[in-house]
Amino acid sequence: MGLTKILSDEHRVIEVVLDCLDKITEEANSVGKLNEESAVQAIDVIRTFADKCHHGKEENHLFATLVKKGMPQEGGPVGQMLVEHEQGRAFVKGMADSVVEAAAGNADALSKFTQNAHGYVQLLRAHIQKEDGVLFPMADKVLNEEDQKELMKAFEVVESDHMGAGTHEKYIGIVVSLAKQYRVETSHISSHSCGCGH
Numbered sequence: 001m002g003l004t005k006i007l008s009d010e011h012r013v014i015e016v017v018l019d020c021l022d023k024i025t026e027e028a029n030s031v032g033k034l035n036e037e038s039a040v041q042a043i044d045v046i047r048t049f050a051d052k053c054h055h056g057k058e059e060n061h062l063f064a065t066l067v068k069k070g071m072p073q074e075g076g077p078v079g080q081m082l083v084e085h086e087q088g089r090a091f092v093k094g095m096a097d098s099v100v101e102a103a104a105g106n107a108d109a110l111s112k113f114t115q116n117a118h119g120y121v122q123l124l125r126a127h128i129q130k131e132d133g134v135l136f137p138m139a140d141k142v143l144n145e146e147d148q149k150e151l152m153k154a155f156e157v158v159e160s161d162h163m164g165a166g167t168h169e170k171y172i173g174i175v176v177s178l179a180k181q182y183r184v185e186t187s188h189i190s191s192h193s194c195g196c197g198h
C-alpha cells in the first residue's frame, strides 16, 4: 500500500468520528445535557488515534521528510497543516474542559462544548480535504522509493512502539461502535485501515 494511502485511509476513520461528534452535540442540545460516555470516547479517539498517532506520523515523519526535501517548514502547505493541527488541539482542549459540566446540564458548559466541537469538525473536514487533495498528491511526486520505504518503516515504529501493538485496531473498534450507536455510516473505513501497512 502506498504511503499517503495509509494516511488517507486513516482520514476515513477520523471523518466517522467527526460525524459522531456532530450527532453527539445535536443530541446534547436537544436533551439539554451531554452524553458524557460518548463525548469522552470521541475525545479519546481524537487525542490518541487522530492526534498522537495520525498527526504524529504526519508531523514527525511525512512533513519532516518533505521539509528535508526542500518544502518550506513555514508558510507553505506543510506550515499551514502544522498550524491547523495546533488549532485542532485548542478546540479539543475546549471540549475536554467542558465535558463534565456539560454532562451535568450546565448550559454555559454545553455551549462551550458545542462551539469547540463545531470548530473542530469544520477545521478537520477542511484540513483532511487539503491533505487528500493537495498535500498528499504533492508528496507522492516528491518522495522517491527510498523515502517511501523509510517512512513506511517509521510508521510501523509509531504503531508498534509508540502506540503499542493492537492499539490502532482497538481504536477502530471504538469508532465503529460509536458510529453504530449514533447511526453513522462506516462503509468508507477500509478493511486495511491498520496503519502498519500489512
Ligand SMILES: [Fe+2]
Residues within 6 Å of the ligand: 055, 058, 081, 085, 127, 131
Ligand atoms: Fe494533518
Ligand SMILES: [Fe+2]
Residues within 6 Å of the ligand: 007, 011, 054, 058, 128, 131
Ligand atoms: Fe491527516
